[in-house]
Amino acid sequence: MELFGGLISGILTAVFTVGVVVAGVLVGGVVLVSRRRHRPERALEDQRTRAGVALVRADDAIQTADRELGFALAQFGERDTAEFRAALDQAAEDRREIFRLHGMLTDDPAPGLRQQERADRIVMLAGRIEAALGEQEQAFRRRRTAESGARERHSRLSERITAVRARLRDDEAAHQRDAERYTARALGAAATAPALAAAQLDTADAALARVADALAAAVPPPVAAELDSADVAVATAERLLDDRAATVARLDDVAAALTGLAADARVQRTEALEATDIAPDANTAAGITRAVVDVDAAIADAAAADARDPLPTLTRLRGALDALEVSLAAARSQAQRLSHAREALDAALATARIQLAEAEAAGRGRGAAGARARLEDARRELALAEREASTDPVAALDAARRAITHARDADVLARY
Template sequence: MSLPSRIRFVRLLAISVLLAAIALLGAPTIAAEPSLRMNTYVEDPAGVLDQGQRDRVRGAVDQLYADEQLRLWVVYVRGFDGMQPRDWARRTASISGFGQRDLLLAVATEDRAYWLEGEVPGEISDSELDDILIGHVEPALRDGRWADAGVATAAGLDAAMRGGGVNVGALLVIGLLVILVAGGLVWYARKRRRERFEAELAAARQLDPENATALSELPLEALQTRSRETLVEIDNAIRTSGEELELAIGEFGATATTPFRTALDNAKTAAAAAFAIRQRLDDAIPETADEQRSLLVELIGTVGRADRELDAQVTEFDAMRDLLLNASARLDALTRDVVDVTARIPGSETELSRLAATHPASVLAPIEDNVRMARERLTFAEQNVDAGRAALTEPVGEQGGAVAAIRSAEAAIGQARSLLDAVDNASSAIQQARDGLPGVLDELRRDLASATELADYGGPELADARTAARSALEQATATGDIDPLSAFHDAVTADADLDRAVAGATDRKLAAEDLRRRLDRALTDARARIGAAADYISTRRGGIDAEARTRLSEAQRNLDEAQQSSANDPVDALRRAQAAADLAGRALHAAQASVRAWEADRAPSGSAQTGAVLGGILLEGLLRGAASGARHSGGGWSPGSYGGSSGSRRIGRGGRF
């Protein structure tokens, strides 16, 4: 900056400072009052009231005290001595020795601020106090009507305490009435909605499952529920029919039972297609309402056709298996079967105890109660053998009870065998996994070494696969002795993922043989997991809903497709085999949750009949043969047989004005 410029800057700065000093010396100052002791109810150091106005304010204050024994003190000052209104008022109240029934209205006429300090009686609500101050006091202060502000404060408090306040009791009564009315309306609305839904669902149950037009007119909620019901029904029917058919094949041979095997295979195919539709509806990809409706109608129709095909064979099947012929010999054979299966129980108990001592509970969860359930089934079978013999003592034409008893005993013995077999199969599966685990881990180590050599060529996919494989290897090495099944599964899965990544970075021909070995292991894993889930569902199907069955059906479909494409497209086959194993695991978890929910809804009895209901031997409310006429025993229970499903939850307020 040049010298002339500096001289001009200094001159301007001096002039500015001089002008500011003159302005400050000439500006008026607001007189302020320090906090004071109130000697009378109305104090006016600011001098804004004449004698008449002072008397008006004093009269209102006196009236408030006469009516409510509440002391209101009013003071008008020019300013609050540089303090906040609240602090000035509280200090004045303290100096004046105010108690619980003293209120102070402090007004600073030139500061344009006020404050009401003290304990407001409980009869005056916050909204009433706001109405007094904001609706009456502040407008009077803004207009300079100082006396009116004091009068309005006293009169407002008086009116509120004399009846203008809110009757808390009345409010509670009104509130309770409102809650009761609202609750009643909600309950009524829910009741109507539930009744409407139940009526819609009942209508859906009565419709011909192949009447697509009528089904399309039903609400989606009813269609969703009905679709799940039909899936459970047809799956139970197929499983029960399969058990009956196996008995018939052993009795009459494969040739004589061909029509029934064909009908059952067709029903299985149709059920698998229906479960695939349900899986599509349950997946993470949403469908529009119209798409959902179309799929649900198709699902119900598919199940209905399968159900009818099974029912069409019931008469011929029952004629072939006329259980009254040679019934006494059948009962004797069933008694021998009970003895044979009962003799297996101690060995199964020992095996289960041995497994429990060496494996975590999660490994044995699917079979932990199999021995107990087998006992229940055998007890139920014995009861039915006795009932069958008693029925045979009745006159000819009145021995029909023997048929139901024989069927129930056969089914119970068959399930008892399956339950004990599952214990033995678990031991075999665990041993198979334990025996195969070292080879899988060695293969995984070799593949990790190969993947390390290909790190520059594999990209992100190979890097991710290597990380996952290392983690699986460490986990399997640590837990293989106590949980070989999970270790085997995790290692096979990680190895398969790593192999796919390696295959993308190496010659496909050289990787093919390794891929084939992984595929075989993945198929073994999938078959084992599907078998465990299927055994669990079959022996507890009375308490399992559609979700577990849907996942299991999808697992089986993926396994079938993996096996079909294993020769031509092993990469796709491997993907499908892994999907099958994953879905089977999800099916088992869903089934276990469903059984727990089923058991929670019933009083714990441990009776043989309860076990038979859970096992699907006795069908509750789903009596077989409804499409062609109900055929059931008394009491609403029936043993399942071959055929379709029809047979088988201190205040202060104030501010500026």
């Protein structure tokens, strides 16, 4: 009897032990599966973060190298900077590949080996850009420290300052006319460019004066830093004036596009009202009528708006015509669509160019990966629009509109 009771007790103990082990295995399995389930998402987020940091580093390295190449070109000429230019061209190719891979990494939500490979390649390309451009920059910095050419460099910088001051004087009347033709808001940074350029030239003059004093000493001290400072100031003044001229040219394009678009809008709203008679249904006809009302309001605003700030007016009129185009899609033939696209394309391209320029100015020297990626998308869509303009105006118009959207997004991301 005792033997039988012991046997029963042993069996119960074994069953209980097995149950505890099974329960532990089940709990451990659940925890392990849960951890493994979240691990790929964390890994993907880490990959995206790592790739974004690498993208920004590479983009900053190219911007810095581009400025350094400008200084080196002015100082040493085309022949001595050919290798630097080749390295920068290769870096630009790598940069385009980085942005392409970053877009794929951002748009594909599924973690996996392909995402890991994309992130690794972005990091590799960024490292290659930094290494190649850093080597070139170091080489030219070492050359600049050679004081033997300080007097010649001083002379060249003095000549550049004289040329830029002459340009300021020659353009003074034009700058005054531009300030009367366009508001400060329309001109943006270009409104203060002449004054800022003059201040940069004063800075360069002061630096060259210190260099001249140093070179007059019996044992001249190092002057490379002062010469670099003057070089940067002169280059900044030149860039300010170049950017201002480009801004005014874009505003002229916008003003001309607005005049043409307003005339085209009057024709289109009349044609649109006629199209209500052939609309396939009452809802389509009503949509066309509402769109015509919005176009009429935009035309009235264009007539009453301040001509010195044409971009907002052009934007609204273009938006009203785009809405009208959508409402006419069901009633318009393909030939009519092509005709409208050709007429609207110039205005859309002008808007896209100025929006892109504003986004580039806002993001110059700053902006995270998202802003730079949107800016790259805008550049790509604008290039597509310009390429397709003569062969497929409908596709070109769509690309121009996408460029405007991407440029606005880049501007907002860079500023905020």
